[in-house]
Amino acid sequence: xxxxxxxxxxxxxHLARPVLSEGARKDLSDALHDLLRRAGRPSTRDIAAALxxxxxxxxxxxxxxxxxxxxxxxxxxxxxxxxxxxxxxARGLDAPSExxxxxxxxxxxxxxxxxxxxxxxxxxxxxxxxxxPGLTAPEARPLPPVAGSGPVLPDAGRSRAxxxxxxxxxxxxxxxxxxxxxxxxxxxxxGPAGTFTAGGSRVLIDxxxxxxxxxxxxxxxxxxxxxLLLYYSGxxxxxxEGELSLALPDSRTDAGYTSLQxxxxxxxxxxxxxxxxxxxxxxxxxxxxxxxxxxxPLPLADIEGTVLLTAAAxxxxxxxxxxxxxxxxxxxxxxxxxxxxxxxxxxxxxxxxYRELQQRSAAKSRPRPQMQxxxxxxxxxLARNPLYQHPFQPYTPN
Numbered sequence: 001x002x003x004x005x006x007x008x009x010x011x012x013x014h015l016a017r018p019v020l021s022e023g024a025r026k027d028l029s030d031a032l033h034d035l036l037r038r039a040g041r042p043s044t045r046d047i048a049a050a051l052x053x054x055x056x057x058x059x060x061x062x063x064x065x066x067x068x069x070x071x072x073x074x075x076x077x078x079x080x081x082x083x084x085x086x087x088x089x090a091r092g093l094d095a096p097s098e099x100x101x102x103x104x105x106x107x108x109x110x111x112x113x114x115x116x117x118x119x120x121x122x123x124x125x126x127x128x129x130x131x132x133p134g135l136t137a138p139e140a141r142p143l144p145p146v147a148g149s150g151p152v153l154p155d156a157g158r159s160r161a162x163x164x165x166x167x168x169x170x171x172x173x174x175x176x177x178x179x180x181x182x183x184x185x186x187x188x189x190x191g192p193a194g195t196f197t198a199g200g201s202r203v204l205i206d207x208x209x210x211x212x213x214x215x216x217x218x219x220x221x222x223x224x225x226x227x228l229l230l231y232y233s234g235x236x237x238x239x240x241e242g243e244l245s246l247a248l249p250d251s252r253t254d255a256g257y258t259s260l261q262x263x264x265x266x267x268x269x270x271x272x273x274x275x276x277x278x279x280x281x282x283x284x285x286x287x288x289x290x291x292x293x294x295x296x297p298l299p300l301a302d303i304e305g306t307v308l309l310t311a312a313a314x315x316x317x318x319x320x321x322x323x324x325x326x327x328x329x330x331x332x333x334x335x336x337x338x339x340x341x342x343x344x345x346x347x348x349x350x351x352x353x354y355r356e357l358q359q360r361s362a363a364k365s366r367p368r369p370q371m372q373x374x375x376x377x378x379x380x381x382l383a384r385n386p387l388y389q390h391p392f393q394p395y396t397p398n
Contacts, residue, residue, distance in 0.1 A: 006214070007321075008336070010057060010198055012129055013067065013151055015033070015044075015066075015068040015069055015218065016028070016069055017041050017069070018031055018069055018070055018071045018182060019071070019262055021240065022113040023109075023112055023113060024105070024108040024109040024111070024140065024231040025071075025073060025109045027104055027105055027108070027109070028069075028073075028102070028105040028108075028109045031101075031102065031105055032067070032079075032082075032083075032102075033068065035086045035087065035090065035093075035098070036068065036086060036221060037082065038086075038090040038091070038093065039085075039087075039089040039090040040089060042086075042088075042089065043061075043063045044062075044064040044068075045061040047060040047064045047082060047085055047086070048060060048063075048064050049157065050069060050085045051064075051081055051082070051085060054081045054084070055077070055078070055081055057203065059078055063078065064078075064117070066081065067082060072305055073106075073109050073110060074106075076106055077109075077162070079102060079106055080099055080102065080106075083095075083098055083099055083102045084098070084099055087099070096296075103259070105180055107207040108134065110158070112155055118348060130196075131210035135185075152256060152381060153195055153347065153381050153382075153383075153384070154195055154196075154226050154227040154276070154380070154381075154382075155225075155226040155227075156195060156197045156200065157197065157200070157268050158224070158225040158226040158227075159195070159200060159224055159225075159226045159227040159228070159229070159274075160196070160200050160201065160220035160221075160223050160224040160227075160274075161186075161189065161190070161194055161195075161196045161200065161201035161202075161220070161228075161229040161230070161231070162201070162202055162204065162216055162217055162220050162229070162230050162231070163182045163186045163201070163202070163203045163204070163230070163231045163233075164203070164204035164205075164213055164216070164217075164230075164232055164233075165178045165179075165181075165183070165204075165205065165233035165234040165282075166178065166205075166206050166207070166234040166235070166246075166247055166248055166251075167179045167206060167231055167234065168206050168249055169235070169247065169249055169250075169251065170249060170252075171251065171252045171350065172235050172247060172252075172253070173235075175233075175235065175320055175327070177203045177320055177324065177326050177327055178205070178233045178234055178327065179206075180325055180326060181233055181282075181325075181326040181327055181330035182203050182205055182231075182233055182330075183203060183205075183233065184325075184326065184334050184338075185333065185334055186203045186329060188334055188337040188338050188383070189201070189229075189337065189382075189383060195227075195382060195383055196229070200223075201229075202220075204216060204217060204383040206249050207248060208248075208249070208392065209248060209250075210248065210259075210260040210261075210264070213248075213260055213265055214260070214268070217230060217265065217268045218268055221268045221269065221271060221272035221274070221332075222272070222273075224272055224273070224274035225273060225274060225275065226274065226275055226276065227274055227276045227277070227278065227380075228269065228272050228274035228276070228277045228278070229277075229279075229280070230265060230268075230269070230278070230279045230280070231280045231281075231282075232246050232265075232280070232282065232283060233277075233282040233283065233327060234246060234247050234282075235247035235251070235283060235284060236281070236283030236284040236285045236288075236318075237251065237253060237256075237259055237284075237285075238285055239259075239261070242254060243261070243262065243288065244246060244262040244285055244288040244289050245259035245260060245261050245262055245283075246259060246260040246261075246262060246265075246283065247259050247260075247283075248260055253291060262281075262288075266289075269306065275305065276305055276306075276307075276377045276380055277305060277306040277307070277377075278307050278309070278350065278377070278380075278382075279305070279306070279307070279308050279309070279312045280308075280309045280310075280333075281308075281309070281311060282311040282318060282327055282329045282330050283311065283312075283318060284312060285312065285320050287370060289308060289310060304375065305375070305377055307350050307371065307372070307373040307377045307378060307380075308371065308372050308373075309350070309354060309369060309370070309371045310369060310370045310371070311327075311328075311329035311330075311367065311369055312329075312367040312368075312369070312370070313367070313368075313370055318367060328361070328364075328366050328367075329357070329361075329367075329369060332357055332360050332361065333353070333357060336348070336353055336357065336360075337353075337355050337383050338386070338388060339387070340386035340387030340388065341356055341384045341385055341387060342387050343387075344383055344385045344387065344388060345385060345388065346384065346388045347381035347382075347383065347384055347385060347388075348381070348382055348383050348384070348385050349378070349379050349380055349381050349382060350371075350373070350377060350378055350379070350380050350382055351371075351373070351378040351379060353382060353383075354369060354371045357369045382397050
């Protein structure tokens, strides 16, 4: 939050500091606010405007606002560019030296988060090549196992999942394998040994209308504290504005109001207090949800602490292969979760599952899934690997 200046700017803008416990993340936040003060407290809009020549696409002023006010670890590249802008405006500061200092502060905060992944969200993306000379992204740090307890899965009691989709349509081609895919995927991720509890996860097949879906999604969004997962399977449609909508039983291609607008799903995720949010879309044109085809000020892929996994690119259709029990994408995902990955680790994180989906899809000449992630959620363990083999430990007599 900030107080807008009035009376010809007599009142300065003050960005509220996030409430953080002592540690590297707090050190980084305090240093950012101190640098902002020394630079004369420019507005978030002024900072965003100054970044137009450094980042492509330039960030919105709301992302700049979040960098200073959110508890999450901010994006590394955005942090470095903001530091450079502010250091150039502050008297007596050397911009390269400040960038080096903040790189060390950010790295310590990142290491703190990796060692304790449940301590809070992160806006840390997978390393991205810098958009200007002189900055190199820090190396990706693998998530280490917790000593004595094995890798940490989401807290099932504090997590929620909604699996919904449509297979029977009045005006569109039916997708008879959708129902089985939703049930089998729910079974793979729920139950006593699953990521989600049976009571904390629900399956909606052929929902009557958008309200029925959104009521369930909103409830799950409000209840989830650790992880929120939303999964859709069915036809994907494009409305007159080029935006993605999710088809329902009575949907018509010439009437956008008969479908569930994807933007409503995005808003529910935005409002959720869950630390980590996973949205998976198995539908045609699902890649449009990544924001590449949208003018939305904040597509889901830009929400910190989230991952968006889609079955196809923005202009691709998905497949329901004849004779197979599931759609192509959902079927491969179920096989990975249920059968495991040979030679893989004890748990399967989101990024590993995504890379395995890409390899299997490419091998069968099928549409390749797309993914964008914000934060350490890309390394979040999602399921145990059934094919994991514990390393042999020779017997040592006492």
